[in-house]
Amino acid sequence: MQFQQLQYFVAVAETRHFTRAADLVHVAQPSLSQQIKALERELGADLFQRARGNITLTDAGEALLPLARRILADADTARHEVQELVQLRSGRVRLGATPSLCTGLLPDVLRAFHDRYPGVRLLIEEGGSHDLVRELARGALDLALVVLPLPTPSPALTTVELLREDLVVVSSPDAPSPGRGRRTVRVSDLEGERLVMFRHGYDLRELTVAACRAEGFEPDFAVEGGEMDAVLGFVRAGLGVAVVPRMVAARAGRGLRVTPLARPGLHRTIALAHRSDVAPPRAARELQRMLLER
Numbered sequence: 001m002q003f004q005q006l007q008y009f010v011a012v013a014e015t016r017h018f019t020r021a022a023d024l025v026h027v028a029q030p031s032l033s034q035q036i037k038a039l040e041r042e043l044g045a046d047l048f049q050r051a052r053g054n055i056t057l058t059d060a061g062e063a064l065l066p067l068a069r070r071i072l073a074d075a076d077t078a079r080h081e082v083q084e085l086v087q088l089r090s091g092r093v094r095l096g097a098t099p100s101l102c103t104g105l106l107p108d109v110l111r112a113f114h115d116r117y118p119g120v121r122l123l124i125e126e127g128g129s130h131d132l133v134r135e136l137a138r139g140a141l142d143l144a145l146v147v148l149p150l151p152t153p154s155p156a157l158t159t160v161e162l163l164r165e166d167l168v169v170v171s172s173p174d175a176p177s178p179g180r181g182r183r184t185v186r187v188s189d190l191e192g193e194r195l196v197m198f199r200h201g202y203d204l205r206e207l208t209v210a211a212c213r214a215e216g217f218e219p220d221f222a223v224e225g226g227e228m229d230a231v232l233g234f235v236r237a238g239l240g241v242a243v244v245p246r247m248v249a250a251r252a253g254r255g256l257r258v259t260p261l262a263r264p265g266l267h268r269t270i271a272l273a274h275r276s277d278v279a280p281p282r283a284a285r286e287l288q289r290m291l292l293e294r
Contacts, residue, residue: 003075005039006068008032009047013065016055083282091283092121096132096144098203099228101270104247105145105163109294113287120283126227128201133157136275142284145291147203148269159271162291166246167207167266169259172238177257184262188215194222194240196231203268208243211266232256 011021012032022029040047047061057065097106102124110122125135129146136144137156148159169178169185178193179185190212197219198205212219222240228248235242236255243266249258272291274280280288 001039001042002035003071005035005042006071008035009039009061009064010068010072012036012048012055013057013061018055088117088283088286089119091119091281092123093281093284093287094123094125094140094142095284095287096125096127096135096141096146098128098132098145098147099126100204100245100248101145102126103228104245104251105270105294107251109287109291113290117283117286129203130201133273136273139275139278142274142280143288144273146271146273147207148271150273156276157273158276159273160292162270162272164267164269167204167243167261167268168246168249169241169261170232170235170244170249170252170256171241171259172236173255173257175238175241178241178259184260186215186262187211187266188217190219190241190243191215191217193220195219196226196234196240196242197221197224198231199225199227202227204243204245207266207268211243 007025008021008027011024012018015021015024018033018036019029022032025032036047043060043064045060046058047064049056049058095106106124110124113120114122125132125141127135129150132141132144132146133150133154135141137154145162146159148161150157150159169190171178179189182189195208197208209219223234226234228244231242231244232248232252234240243261244252245268249256272288274284274288279285
């Protein structure tokens with residue numbers, strides 16, 4: 001008994017027509033008929049009653065049909081399981097993340113993932129949440145770490161909240177401390193401070209500017225337009241202060257003074273997003289699990 005013969009048998013049983021069954025399994029009708037006859041010889045019983053324009057299952061065919069379907073389903077499951085194992089040995093994950101998350105959250109998680117699955121290629125794309133959502137929607141990414149709320153909410157995306165992170169103020173130790181040396185500063189204390197500001201489209205830029213305006217003042221930019229590394233470098237050089245995520249400040253090393261924001265402070269919510277209509281590949285799902293369990 002051959003696996004292919006069972007496929008042809010199920011196709012005929014479901015369509016009750018040899019020609020339509022042949023079209024369904026993409027084989028010539030004479031070849032399909034020959035394989036069905038070979039299967040019947042092997043089993044020693046007719047599987048179909050063949051009357052002109054009317055194909056019905058015999059008792060033997062009725063007995064075989066559920067078994068054949070189960071065998072085919074088990075084969076599909078086996079093929080799927082093997083493919084998933086192959087993906088974990090030699091697959092790839094296309095992950096998008098904001099630059100601050102690439103600096104703060106991802107290094108430890110990606111190192112753990114790489115240690116467990118060294119054959120999986122990690123392709124990282126940095127960008128603002130708006131750009132990452134667009135790349136997800138067009139299928140260029142498997143997963144993306146984005147800041148909620150999304151700039152343009154999309155019903156085609158599924159988002160799972162990952163963490164809520166405090167923002168802090170960083171400054172040069174050689175410059176006067178923001179907030180006149182207090183252990184914490186308020187957003188209102190940033191009025192009159194020269195800010196080192198991120199480029200347009202950067203989530204942290206919009207959040208900081210909105211917080212300043214909510215306190216009734218327009219922020220004063222000393223330098224603007226940089227990515228995370230550039231902003232931290234400008235702050236170290238004493239050009240101004242910046243509002244950054246706590247994880248980034250903790251990883252930034254020496255040369256920065258870190259001052260928490262007084263309650264209620266500023267926060268951002270990080271979520272893991274993927275397309276709702278397409279399941280991420282096996283390797284991406286494993287990275288997703290590690291991120292959610294961190």
